[in-house]
Amino acid sequence: MRRGVMVAGALVAGAAGAAWLWRNQAEILTRRPVNEWTFTHISTVLPHEPVPRPPIPRPLPLRPRELTFTYEYGGARRTLADLHRRTFTTGFAVLHRGALVHESYPGRFASPRARFQLFSLTKSVTSILVGIAVEEGALALGEPAVTCCPELAGSAYDGATIDDLLQMSSGAAFSEDYDDPDSSIGQFERAVTAGGSLLDMARSMPRAAPPGTRFNYSTMDSQVLGWALEAATGMSLATYTASRLWAPIGAEYDAYHLLTRRPRVALGGASLNATVRDAARVGLLMARGGEVDGVQVVPRKWVDRARASTPGSLGADYPGHYGYADHWWTLDGGAFTGLGMHGQILWVDPDADVVVVKTSAWPTGDDPDLDEETVTALSALVAYLASSHSGA
Template sequence: MTVTTVQPYTDVHRPPSWWERQSDRVMRRPFNEFTFTHMNWLLPTARVARGPVRRPLPSRPAPLDVRYSFRGREFALADFHRRSFTTTFVVLRRGRIVHERYRGVFAGPRTRMQVFSLSKSVTSILVGAALADGLIGGVTDRVTDYRPDFLGTAYDGVTIADLLDMRSGAGDQEIWGTDTAIRRFERAILSGGDVPAIVRSVPRTALPGTRFNYSTFDAQVLSWVLEAATGSPLAAYASRRLWQPMESDAYYGLSRSHPRTAIGAGALNATARDLARVGLHMLAHPALQPRPGGVYSNQWWTFDQGRFAGIGVHGQYLFVDPAASVVIVKTSAWPVEEDETLEQEAIIALTAVARYLHEH
């Protein structure tokens, strides 16, 4: 296959909009505790409706006297919450809530949290549903089978499997710099730019299927493929195939540009309890499970002993330990998008919680 390049998308030279000037501020502490619980005040949204019967999760509170070691020091769970700016923390064991805390100023059982790239993992579940429904023929189908507007771009020849594992070969390393592709994508969403044009503009940097490169664009293209295959907006299909047993409605953030597009790669907002139900869905349904040893597989991060997680920037986690039958939801308001130290500590602490419950 020939490696092709596409001319990069360039923004029209104009003064930055109010949304562009404010985007960094509202994502930083202390403002982000409000922002991450009120994204519907900042963006257009599409409702993900729950079903007609509310089915609360059963609750059986239990003590969590968990301690973990990190970088030569021992910490308690309360230390972890303080150090990692936890806003909500919900733990399920065998389908029951055993621990539930709402530490954020605006957090509560009915509060819908912005989960950023954890949204990608939910999109993966919906792709699995579309495969089961026969609406997607198979993961070897190509992007252009469903979105012919990507012919001639770096996504020409890319399969659904490539998107699921982020091996499209499209685009460079995702860096949250001043004028990187992901920042232009964010500005287009907030300010009404042409979101698909930015994604179509990225160059091909590797042959499809040959190299992992974490890519929000791959996940967004996957959500567009899903919409085309199902003939439904993302929120409507999520409501029909995933959200019926939930306790509360969720919503997706939409771009400001017309036609609106749901940001399936990073703009789902849902309660912590309902995110925990998503984890239960993963325990109960084998379709598109992450493959062990793949590090990143089917839009999930994988860890030792079969554990896996959906993860979003600023510290959003849906952590699943199938062997322990444990699901943990942690939402956070980190001061920055990514922090390697906090990321390492979070996985160690969440693993410690799951291990504690498995042993007790």
């Protein structure tokens, strides 16, 4: 009898433990040291849809060189190796004048073939796709989101336009607080990993402001934008990415979009996984005004829109060195970046003709100090390359 009670107790405890793990898997998978593995193997954890590479990739010219620049941070002079160590870099590539001048993979599971989870850097790629869809006539910036997503009629998203979603000003209340498990983003992550309806979540969100009047960084705005893009084009996010972006840039490897467990839905703001080199090809496309080999893939005016926000204009809740436009973060000097939690960055500086990709495995989703050091270091790197006369 006693043994039976013990076995039953163990089973109950085991079931409770399994349930806890299931509910908290997002938290477990994104913390160090597990996240270094997760961020290159997440296709083994969640369902996904492939983004096939084209039959013939577009080669990146190789002009390797040593990057001997330094940067000042925290009262000390630091090197690129310091940046990688201090900010948990997993993959790193630099393009200058269209050539790959530096590439390294400090991460334990990283390599040129590894597909990295880009998190919210996906938002910037979704913005590129929206620009293409607008040029094709499938979407219009002034179009109400509910025209494409009638399921959201009567919700906080009723009245928001495609442009409002691009500018993160839908008016729907969404809290992007990574430190609070009960925030909107915490609930969003649990719905993705443990099963839940993002549509139901979007429908239930309260309104915080009239559409188009207040900036509020929101992954749900990007989610609705992705739904609108899929509805307008009649293609899944992965299929549209493959045909309109991966093929024209001559991507070297397949990418993939993560899908939620139940129901299976792509994430317009957080699901793209790609190699560092292919992310760099996306950056090169934007640095060259939307052109690839003389073909206008993205309208030039759309690229210009991504640079159209003044840094420091977002208010006290956001770092002063950033502005925001069309799902891109803007910086002084004309550079703009795609950013993802845990330290993913696609830095584009058209004037200096520099593109930098940095994937990372930060211990937490958001870290202002690590962000500030990365921006400081990459600004110094761009200045170093711009002043170099070595022919790189």
